[in-house]
Amino acid sequence: MVKQSASLDASFWINICVGGVVNFVTDYFDLFTTNIVAKEIRYPLDVLKMKSQTAVLFDSWVQTGTIVIQDPIEPVNWFQDGENTAIALAKERNWFLLMDDANPYHRAKSAGLKVVGSSEFCVLLYDHGRITYDSAGKAIQQTHASKRLKRNALVLLEELKRHKDG
Amino acid sequence: MNSSGLITKSIRLNPDENDRLKQISELEGLSEAAIIRQFVIQGIARHRLEQVIAAYERGEVDLSAGATYAGVSVYHFMSELEKRDISTATETERFMDGLKTLVETFGGSDALRQTLGYS
Secondary structure, eight states, X not given: OOOEEEEEOHHHHHHHHHTTOGGGHHHHEEEEEOHHHHHHHHHHHHTSOOOOHHHHHHHHHHHTTSEEEOOOSSOXXXXXXXXXXXXXXXXXXXXXXXXXXXXXXXXXXXXXXXXXXXXHHHHHHHHTTSSOHHHHHHHHHHSSOOHHHHHHHHHHHHHHHHHHHO | OOTTSOOOOOOOOOHHHHHHHHHHHHHHTXXXXXXXXXXXXXXXXXXXXXXXXXXXXXXXXXXXXXXXXXXXXXXXXXXXXXXXXXXXXXXXXHHHHXXXXXXXXXXXXXXXXXXXXXX
Protein backbone atom coordinates (compact mmCIF):
# COMPACT_ATOMS: atom_id res chain seq x y z
CA MET A 1 0.00 0.00 0.00
CA VAL A 2 1.49 3.28 -1.11
CA LYS A 3 0.89 6.29 1.10
CA GLN A 4 -0.73 9.27 -0.59
CA SER A 5 -0.11 12.97 -0.03
CA ALA A 6 -3.20 14.78 1.15
CA SER A 7 -4.37 18.27 1.89
CA LEU A 8 -6.11 18.34 5.25
CA ASP A 9 -9.20 20.42 5.95
CA ALA A 10 -10.21 21.43 9.50
CA SER A 11 -13.52 19.52 9.26
CA PHE A 12 -11.80 16.16 8.60
CA TRP A 13 -9.23 16.72 11.32
CA ILE A 14 -11.87 17.57 13.92
CA ASN A 15 -13.97 14.52 13.06
CA ILE A 16 -11.14 11.99 13.06
CA CYS A 17 -9.99 13.40 16.40
CA VAL A 18 -13.42 13.20 18.04
CA GLY A 19 -13.96 9.79 16.41
CA GLY A 20 -10.75 8.47 17.96
CA VAL A 21 -9.21 7.27 14.69
CA VAL A 22 -6.70 10.06 14.17
CA ASN A 23 -3.68 7.83 14.78
CA PHE A 24 -4.48 5.71 11.72
CA VAL A 25 -4.52 8.54 9.23
CA THR A 26 -0.73 8.70 8.81
CA ASP A 27 -0.66 5.02 7.80
CA TYR A 28 -2.49 6.07 4.64
CA PHE A 29 -1.63 9.71 4.06
CA ASP A 30 1.26 12.16 4.28
CA LEU A 31 -0.48 15.21 5.68
CA PHE A 32 -0.17 18.77 4.48
CA THR A 33 -2.26 21.76 5.37
CA THR A 34 -2.37 25.50 4.92
CA ASN A 35 -1.85 28.36 7.37
CA ILE A 36 -5.54 29.28 7.16
CA VAL A 37 -6.65 25.74 8.04
CA ALA A 38 -4.04 25.67 10.83
CA LYS A 39 -5.51 28.91 12.18
CA GLU A 40 -9.01 27.39 12.11
CA ILE A 41 -7.88 24.30 14.00
CA ARG A 42 -5.87 26.41 16.47
CA TYR A 43 -8.83 28.79 17.09
CA PRO A 44 -9.66 27.34 20.54
CA LEU A 45 -6.02 27.78 21.64
CA ASP A 46 -5.34 31.15 20.04
CA VAL A 47 -8.66 32.93 20.48
CA LEU A 48 -10.46 31.19 23.32
CA LYS A 49 -7.27 30.29 25.24
CA MET A 50 -8.79 26.84 25.64
CA LYS A 51 -6.68 23.69 25.48
CA SER A 52 -8.90 21.69 23.14
CA GLN A 53 -7.59 18.21 22.31
CA THR A 54 -7.98 18.70 18.57
CA ALA A 55 -5.88 21.87 18.62
CA VAL A 56 -3.23 20.57 21.03
CA LEU A 57 -2.76 17.34 19.03
CA PHE A 58 -2.60 19.31 15.80
CA ASP A 59 0.13 21.52 17.25
CA SER A 60 2.17 18.54 18.37
CA TRP A 61 1.89 16.91 14.93
CA VAL A 62 3.02 20.13 13.27
CA GLN A 63 5.96 20.37 15.67
CA THR A 64 7.07 16.81 14.92
CA GLY A 65 6.64 17.32 11.18
CA THR A 66 3.79 14.79 10.94
CA ILE A 67 1.69 17.58 9.45
CA VAL A 68 3.51 19.96 7.13
CA ILE A 69 2.17 23.46 6.62
CA GLN A 70 2.30 24.67 3.02
CA ASP A 71 0.26 27.37 1.36
CA PRO A 72 -1.05 27.20 -2.20
CA ILE A 73 0.43 29.68 -4.61
CA GLU A 74 -2.96 30.84 -5.84
CA PRO A 75 -5.93 30.62 -3.46
CA VAL A 76 -9.27 29.74 -5.03
CA ASN A 77 -12.30 31.96 -4.60
CA TRP A 78 -15.23 29.60 -5.04
CA PHE A 79 -17.09 30.80 -2.01
CA GLN A 80 -15.24 33.68 -0.36
CA ASP A 81 -11.86 35.38 -0.63
CA GLY A 82 -9.14 33.41 1.07
CA GLU A 83 -11.34 30.41 1.80
CA ASN A 84 -10.88 26.85 0.61
CA THR A 85 -7.13 26.95 0.76
CA ALA A 86 -7.15 23.22 1.53
CA ILE A 87 -8.88 22.67 -1.81
CA ALA A 88 -6.49 25.00 -3.59
CA LEU A 89 -3.50 23.15 -2.15
CA ALA A 90 -4.87 19.76 -3.18
CA LYS A 91 -5.61 21.08 -6.65
CA GLU A 92 -2.19 22.61 -7.21
CA ARG A 93 -0.29 19.52 -6.06
CA ASN A 94 -2.77 16.94 -7.35
CA TRP A 95 -3.14 15.55 -3.82
CA PHE A 96 -6.04 13.91 -2.02
CA LEU A 97 -8.39 16.26 -0.21
CA LEU A 98 -9.42 15.15 3.28
CA MET A 99 -12.59 17.12 3.95
CA ASP A 100 -15.93 16.63 5.70
CA ASP A 101 -17.58 19.74 4.30
CA ALA A 102 -20.30 18.78 1.81
CA ASN A 103 -20.90 22.25 0.34
CA PRO A 104 -17.69 22.70 -1.69
CA TYR A 105 -17.69 19.01 -2.64
CA HIS A 106 -18.98 19.32 -6.21
CA ARG A 107 -16.56 22.09 -7.06
CA ALA A 108 -13.72 20.05 -5.66
CA LYS A 109 -14.88 17.03 -7.64
CA SER A 110 -15.28 19.01 -10.83
CA ALA A 111 -11.70 20.19 -10.36
CA GLY A 112 -10.76 16.51 -10.53
CA LEU A 113 -9.89 16.13 -6.86
CA LYS A 114 -10.10 12.89 -4.92
CA VAL A 115 -12.12 13.81 -1.86
CA VAL A 116 -12.27 11.62 1.23
CA GLY A 117 -14.28 12.17 4.42
CA SER A 118 -13.93 10.78 7.92
CA SER A 119 -16.96 8.44 7.81
CA GLU A 120 -15.68 6.49 4.81
CA PHE A 121 -12.21 6.44 6.36
CA CYS A 122 -13.72 4.70 9.41
CA VAL A 123 -15.38 2.12 7.14
CA LEU A 124 -12.07 1.46 5.37
CA LEU A 125 -10.28 1.02 8.71
CA TYR A 126 -12.83 -1.63 9.67
CA ASP A 127 -12.51 -3.33 6.28
CA HIS A 128 -8.72 -3.40 6.62
CA GLY A 129 -9.02 -4.95 10.08
CA ARG A 130 -7.44 -1.97 11.78
CA ILE A 131 -10.41 -1.36 14.06
CA THR A 132 -13.34 -3.51 15.16
CA TYR A 133 -16.88 -3.20 13.87
CA ASP A 134 -17.94 -1.66 17.18
CA SER A 135 -15.08 0.87 17.12
CA ALA A 136 -15.93 1.89 13.57
CA GLY A 137 -19.57 2.39 14.49
CA LYS A 138 -18.63 4.36 17.59
CA ALA A 139 -16.20 6.54 15.61
CA ILE A 140 -18.89 7.37 13.02
CA GLN A 141 -21.39 8.16 15.77
CA GLN A 142 -18.95 10.52 17.49
CA THR A 143 -18.30 12.69 14.45
CA HIS A 144 -20.20 15.92 13.85
CA ALA A 145 -21.85 14.55 10.71
CA SER A 146 -25.61 14.85 10.24
CA LYS A 147 -27.91 12.08 11.44
CA ARG A 148 -28.65 11.13 7.84
CA LEU A 149 -25.00 10.66 6.93
CA LYS A 150 -24.30 8.74 10.13
CA ARG A 151 -27.29 6.51 9.48
CA ASN A 152 -26.20 5.81 5.89
CA ALA A 153 -22.63 5.11 6.96
CA LEU A 154 -23.79 2.79 9.75
CA VAL A 155 -26.13 0.92 7.39
CA LEU A 156 -23.26 0.37 4.95
CA LEU A 157 -20.99 -0.70 7.80
CA GLU A 158 -23.55 -3.26 8.95
CA GLU A 159 -23.97 -4.55 5.40
CA LEU A 160 -20.21 -4.86 5.11
CA LYS A 161 -20.08 -6.84 8.36
CA ARG A 162 -22.77 -9.20 7.04
CA HIS A 163 -20.77 -9.79 3.85
CA LYS A 164 -17.59 -10.33 5.84
CA ASP A 165 -19.26 -12.77 8.21
CA GLY A 166 -20.54 -14.66 5.19
CA MET B 1 -22.72 58.46 21.66
CA ASN B 2 -21.01 58.98 25.04
CA SER B 3 -17.29 59.41 25.79
CA SER B 4 -16.76 55.63 25.94
CA GLY B 5 -18.02 55.29 22.37
CA LEU B 6 -21.18 53.46 23.48
CA ILE B 7 -24.58 54.43 22.09
CA THR B 8 -27.57 54.78 24.40
CA LYS B 9 -30.74 52.87 23.50
CA SER B 10 -33.94 52.90 25.51
CA ILE B 11 -36.37 50.00 25.74
CA ARG B 12 -39.87 49.53 27.16
CA LEU B 13 -40.74 46.49 29.28
CA ASN B 14 -44.05 45.37 30.72
CA PRO B 15 -44.25 44.89 34.54
CA ASP B 16 -43.63 41.13 34.32
CA GLU B 17 -40.56 41.55 32.17
CA ASN B 18 -39.36 44.34 34.44
CA ASP B 19 -39.71 42.10 37.54
CA ARG B 20 -37.82 39.29 35.83
CA LEU B 21 -35.02 41.65 34.83
CA LYS B 22 -34.79 42.89 38.43
CA GLN B 23 -34.56 39.31 39.69
CA ILE B 24 -31.79 38.44 37.22
CA SER B 25 -29.94 41.63 38.10
CA GLU B 26 -30.01 40.75 41.81
CA LEU B 27 -29.10 37.12 41.14
CA GLU B 28 -26.13 38.02 38.92
CA GLY B 29 -25.01 41.03 40.98
CA LEU B 30 -24.98 43.21 37.88
CA SER B 31 -26.87 46.38 37.05
CA GLU B 32 -30.01 46.04 34.96
CA ALA B 33 -28.30 48.00 32.18
CA ALA B 34 -25.36 45.55 32.19
CA ILE B 35 -27.73 42.57 32.04
CA ILE B 36 -29.70 44.10 29.15
CA ARG B 37 -26.46 44.80 27.29
CA GLN B 38 -25.30 41.21 27.84
CA PHE B 39 -28.61 39.84 26.55
CA VAL B 40 -28.54 42.07 23.48
CA ILE B 41 -24.97 41.01 22.62
CA GLN B 42 -25.84 37.33 23.08
CA GLY B 43 -29.02 37.77 21.04
CA ILE B 44 -27.15 39.39 18.17
CA ALA B 45 -24.57 36.57 18.19
CA ARG B 46 -27.32 33.95 18.21
CA HIS B 47 -29.18 35.66 15.39
CA ARG B 48 -25.99 35.87 13.35
CA LEU B 49 -25.30 32.17 13.93
CA GLU B 50 -28.83 31.23 12.82
CA GLN B 51 -28.46 33.32 9.66
CA VAL B 52 -25.14 31.69 8.80
CA ILE B 53 -26.49 28.19 9.49
CA ALA B 54 -29.38 28.92 7.12
CA ALA B 55 -26.86 30.08 4.51
CA TYR B 56 -24.87 26.86 5.01
CA GLU B 57 -28.01 24.80 4.59
CA ARG B 58 -28.70 26.61 1.32
CA GLY B 59 -25.18 25.76 0.17
CA GLU B 60 -24.09 29.40 0.08
CA VAL B 61 -21.12 29.09 2.43
CA ASP B 62 -18.67 26.40 3.42
CA LEU B 63 -17.73 25.47 6.98
CA SER B 64 -14.73 27.79 7.14
CA ALA B 65 -16.61 30.82 5.92
CA GLY B 66 -19.63 29.95 8.05
CA ALA B 67 -17.52 29.80 11.21
CA THR B 68 -15.82 33.07 10.31
CA TYR B 69 -19.11 34.89 9.68
CA ALA B 70 -20.65 33.52 12.86
CA GLY B 71 -17.55 34.47 14.87
CA VAL B 72 -17.08 30.93 16.21
CA SER B 73 -14.58 28.12 15.71
CA VAL B 74 -15.04 25.54 12.93
CA TYR B 75 -15.51 22.97 15.72
CA HIS B 76 -18.30 25.04 17.29
CA PHE B 77 -19.94 25.62 13.92
CA MET B 78 -19.83 21.88 13.10
CA SER B 79 -21.37 21.12 16.51
CA GLU B 80 -24.18 23.61 15.91
CA LEU B 81 -24.92 22.04 12.51
CA GLU B 82 -24.96 18.59 14.12
CA LYS B 83 -27.23 19.80 16.95
CA ARG B 84 -29.73 21.12 14.42
CA ASP B 85 -29.21 18.03 12.24
CA ILE B 86 -28.44 20.10 9.17
CA SER B 87 -27.75 17.83 6.23
CA THR B 88 -26.91 18.70 2.66
CA ALA B 89 -28.01 16.95 -0.50
CA THR B 90 -24.46 16.00 -1.47
CA GLU B 91 -23.24 14.36 1.72
CA THR B 92 -24.29 10.78 0.99
CA GLU B 93 -22.94 11.03 -2.56
CA ARG B 94 -19.70 12.42 -1.09
CA PHE B 95 -19.52 9.50 1.36
CA MET B 96 -20.04 6.83 -1.34
CA ASP B 97 -17.60 8.49 -3.76
CA GLY B 98 -15.04 8.88 -0.99
CA LEU B 99 -15.29 5.23 -0.01
CA LYS B 100 -14.91 4.09 -3.64
CA THR B 101 -11.86 6.36 -3.96
CA LEU B 102 -10.33 4.80 -0.85
CA VAL B 103 -10.95 1.27 -2.11
CA GLU B 104 -9.49 2.07 -5.54
CA THR B 105 -6.41 3.61 -3.91
CA PHE B 106 -5.71 1.42 -0.91
CA GLY B 107 -7.61 -1.72 -1.81
CA GLY B 108 -10.57 -3.33 -0.10
CA SER B 109 -11.89 -6.75 0.73
CA ASP B 110 -14.24 -8.66 -1.57
CA ALA B 111 -16.91 -8.03 1.05
CA LEU B 112 -16.46 -4.27 0.75
CA ARG B 113 -16.43 -4.43 -3.04
CA GLN B 114 -19.60 -6.47 -2.91
CA THR B 115 -21.17 -3.93 -0.53
CA LEU B 116 -20.26 -1.12 -2.89
CA GLY B 117 -21.81 -2.95 -5.81
CA TYR B 118 -18.61 -3.78 -7.72
CA SER B 119 -19.18 -6.77 -9.94
